[in-house]
Amino acid sequence: MGLLASLISGFATGETLAAMRRARMAAIVYALAGLAAFCGLGFLVGAAYIWTAANYGSLATALGFGFGFLVLAGLILLIHRLMSGARARREARRRSADMKTIGITAALALLPALLKGKSGLGVVLGPAVALAAYAIYRENVKPGADDPDAGEGK
Structure with missing residues (x-):
């Protein structure tokens, strides 16, 4: 019964909606950070390729x-x-x-x-x-x- 009361009071105060909003925002931020990390890794691989090609040939x-x-x-x-x-x-x-x-x-x-x-x-x-x-x-x-x-x- 205590859990049900806690859920009802959470809905009433809007705490649940705020938690959902924070979770959605965190997921978006992590997705953007992951995308930026993959782009950075791609450029690092490209730079390593260019440097190696200059030293050893394409x-x-x-x-x-x-x-x-x-x-x-x-x-x-x-x-x-x-x-x-x-x-x-x-x-x-x-x-x-x-x-x-x-x-x-x-x-x-x-x-x-x-x-x-x-x-x-x-x-x-x-x-x-x-x-x-x-x-x-x-x-x-x-x-x-x-x-x-x-x-x-x-």
């Missing part, structure tokens, strides 16, 4: 700048690929942990309802015993060439 300078920018593009793509792979693995681990948490939460939420029924204890204990047996089996089996999980986390 053809050598054009080839050097061309190869340099291609190498730079390749490095950027390589770094992006490495980072996206790491990010995908991190997100997969997070999703796995989230799904495990959701499963445990759902099981704990259903547990009282399952225990109330006629065969409630059997419904709960059957899968639990099966999971424990499988865990014991997996722990005692030696990883082999035909094991699809061989080498994972061990």
